[in-house]
Amino acid sequence: MFESAESEMPFDLNPYDSFMRKHLEHYGYYTGRNQGYRTNFALADWEKTYGYQLSSSASSDNEGSESDSDNQKNGDNKLQEELLRTTQLVYSYQDGKGMVPRLREPRNLYALAKELGPQQAARWPSDIQVLNEKVKHIRYVPPTREPFYKPTGLEKAPMVRGEENGGKVVYYYEPRSSFFIRSRVGGARSGPDKLAVDLEGPDDTTLLFESRFESGNLSKAVKVNETDYELWLRYDLYTNKHTQWFYFRVKNTRPNMTYRFTIVNFMKSDSLYNYGMRPVMYSEKNAQHKKIGWIRGGSDIKYYKNNLKYETTRGDKPFYSLTFTVQFPYAHDTVYFAHCYPYTYTDLQDYLLECSNDPIKSKICKQRVLCRTLAGNLVYVLTITSPSQNPEDIKHKKAVVITSRVHPGECNASWMMKGFLDYLVGNSADAKLLRDTFIFKIVPMLNPDGVVVGNYRCSLAGRDLNRNYKTVLKDSYPSVWHTKNMIRSDGGSDSSVSDGPPVHLQFAATREKGRVRVSTPYPTDMVEDPIKKKKKLKSKKERDRVRSLKEEPKKAPTPAERPLSNDYLEALTNAYIRNGLLMNNDPGMS
Numbered sequence: 001m002f003e004s005a006e007s008e009m010p011f012d013l014n015p016y017d018s019f020m021r022k023h024l025e026h027y028g029y030y031t032g033r034n035q036g037y038r039t040n041f042a043l044a045d046w047e048k049t050y051g052y053q054l055s056s057s058a059s060s061d062n063e064g065s066e067s068d069s070d071n072q073k074n075g076d077n078k079l080q081e082e083l084l085r086t087t088q089l090v091y092s093y094q095d096g097k098g099m100v101p102r103l104r105e106p107r108n109l110y111a112l113a114k115e116l117g118p119q120q121a122a123r124w125p126s127d128i129q130v131l132n133e134k135v136k137h138i139r140y141v142p143p144t145r146e147p148f149y150k151p152t153g154l155e156k157a158p159m160v161r162g163e164e165n166g167g168k169v170v171y172y173y174e175p176r177s178s179f180f181i182r183s184r185v186g187g188a189r190s191g192p193d194k195l196a197v198d199l200e201g202p203d204d205t206t207l208l209f210e211s212r213f214e215s216g217n218l219s220k221a222v223k224v225n226e227t228d229y230e231l232w233l234r235y236d237l238y239t240n241k242h243t244q245w246f247y248f249r250v251k252n253t254r255p256n257m258t259y260r261f262t263i264v265n266f267m268k269s270d271s272l273y274n275y276g277m278r279p280v281m282y283s284e285k286n287a288q289h290k291k292i293g294w295i296r297g298g299s300d301i302k303y304y305k306n307n308l309k310y311e312t313t314r315g316d317k318p319f320y321s322l323t324f325t326v327q328f329p330y331a332h333d334t335v336y337f338a339h340c341y342p343y344t345y346t347d348l349q350d351y352l353l354e355c356s357n358d359p360i361k362s363k364i365c366k367q368r369v370l371c372r373t374l375a376g377n378l379v380y381v382l383t384i385t386s387p388s389q390n391p392e393d394i395k396h397k398k399a400v401v402i403t404s405r406v407h408p409g410e411c412n413a414s415w416m417m418k419g420f421l422d423y424l425v426g427n428s429a430d431a432k433l434l435r436d437t438f439i440f441k442i443v444p445m446l447n448p449d450g451v452v453v454g455n456y457r458c459s460l461a462g463r464d465l466n467r468n469y470k471t472v473l474k475d476s477y478p479s480v481w482h483t484k485n486m487i488r489s490d491g492g493s494d495s496s497v498s499d500g501p502p503v504h505l506q507f508a509a510t511r512e513k514g515r516v517r518v519s520t521p522y523p524t525d526m527v528e529d530p531i532k533k534k535k536k537l538k539s540k541k542e543r544d545r546v547r548s549l550k551e552e553p554k555k556a557p558t559p560a561e562r563p564l565s566n567d568y569l570e571a572l573t574n575a576y577i578r579n580g581l582l583m584n585n586d587p588g589m590s
Helices: 002-008 015-026 043-050 060-068 070-083 284-290 345-357 391-395 411-424 429-437 448-453 478-488 540-551 566-578
Strands: 089-094 098-103 123-125 168-172 183-185 208-210 220-223 228-232 247-251 258-266 280-283 299-312 315-327 335-338 365-372 378-384 398-404 438-443 503-508 517-519
Touching: 015 098, 123 448, 168 208, 258 299, 280 284, 345 365, 345 378, 345 411, 345 448, 365 478, 378 411, 378 478, 398 411, 398 478, 411 429, 411 438, 411 503, 429 438, 438 478
Parallel strands: 228 258, 398 438, 398 503
Antiparallel strands: 089 098, 123 183, 168 220, 208 247, 220 228, 247 335, 258 315, 280 335, 299 315, 365 378, 378 438, 503 517
C-alpha cells in the first residue's frame, strides 16, 4: 500500500526533506517493511476500515460516492493521525488528496519555548547523583524585618570530634571525578544511591540528611550524640577549596528538642555570622499549614577557628566552624537549611517564562540565548528598552550592561536582579523614562552550571569566572567570553549604540555589614593596548607607530568614557534602596 501511495504523492522535496525521507525509509517507513510494528492487526483489515486514497485522479463514476464519504473521512482523520504518528511526520488532510504526510520543521537549537510549564531541564555532570524529585518552595516575604542575632559572649565553640572519637557517619556523598567530562539531564544515569542511614525503629530520632538536589551542598554528616551533628561541606566541583555555600535538608525531626549543627570546614577567617547574620530555614509543614516560607533562624550562633587544618602551598592553615542551635516546631517534618535564600537556575527559568507569557512585559523585554555553558545549560540575555518604530531613535540610546550571579553562592545577587527586573519592566514613570533613555542588556545568571551543582564560587572549569574576564578561552569560559564580545559590539545591538561605550554593572554580594554592591567587574580597557604589551618590536615601522602613539596628546575623556567612581556607585545603590528596588535588611554574604 505504502509503495503505491509513495508513487502517487506529489512531494516537492528540499534537501532536508529528502534526507529525512531517506532516513525514514531506512527504518521501514514508506516501504511497508515495518507495517506490523506499530499495529496489532493485519494491514489489510486496517486498510479496509480506515483506508483512504492519496491519488487525486478519480473516475467520474465514483464522484458521487466520494462526495458521500467526505463526512466519514473527516471523522476518521483524528484517529488516522494518531495511528500514523511518528516523531518526524505530521499528517494533515487535504481535499482530493486525503491524509498527506509532511516532515516536521527542524527546531531552532536556541529557541525559547513559550508553552506553560518548565523550560529546558537543568543539565548536570554525568557522574553526579541527583534525586528524582523536584524541590519547590513557596514565595514568602516576612511582614516585618527579621532581627539580627545579638551575640551574648556565652556561645559555645565545640571542637571537631568526628568519627574517630565516637561519632557516627549518617550521610556521606563525595563526587569522585577530578574534572568535567560530559553532562546529561538528571545527572548520573544509574540514579541516586541510598545514602541516609536506616532508622532502627519509630523511636529512633536520628536526622536523615540529603543535599543531592539543585543547588544543594553537603558532603558529610556525623552524629556526635542524639542532638549534636557535625557537618562537612563539599568543595566546589573539581577544586579543593571554596566552602561557604550550604543548602541541605533534614527529615525525622522531633519537637521540643534543641539540635546543634556545626559546619566544620569553612576557610574564611571571619564571617558576618559573628555580626548578627543568621542562616535561613524552611519548614514544609510550616509552609503547608501557615503559608510561611524561608525565614532566618537559629540561636547560639558563633563562627570561630577549630582544631582542624588543611595544607596549602604556603603551609598549613586552620579550618573555621559555624555552630548554631535550632528547635523544630513539628514532628516528622522536612526542614531545609541554607546560607542565604536560595535562587536556583529553575527559578530563573520560571521567572523568564512568566515574563515571556505576559503580553505587556514581552514587548518590553526580549529574551534570547547568549551561549551555552560547559554542561549545555542556557545563558540568557535580556534586552529591555521601549519599542520604537524609528530605527534612528534606537541608535542614540546608550547601552547599560548588567550581569549577575557570576559566583553561584551569592544568591542574593539574583534576588537583587529580580527586583531590578520587576522595577524596570514595571509601569512607573521612572521605569518608562529609563526604557526611553537606555538600552539595557542584562545577563541574569552568568554561571548557571555552578548554581545547578551547588558551587560557591567556580564554574565546572574549576575556575572563578570573576577572575577570567581577560581570557581568550571561549570554550572554557563561554559566558564570560560572549559577555565581553557583546560589550565590545556596543551592548550587543546592531549599531544600536553609537554615543560612547556601554556601562557595565555587576550585582554581587559583599562582606560589609548592611550593604549591597554594584560594581564594574573588570577594567574598561578590555582590549589590550599595544603600548603596554611587553613585546619586542622588530621593525622600524612598528617602533615609529608606537612612538607616535606615545607622543600623541591625550584627549579629555567624554562623560560616557569616564570610569564610574565609587561615590557614584554608592549613590546609585542608595537611590535603588530608597526607591525600594533593593532590600537593605539583609546583612549580605560572608
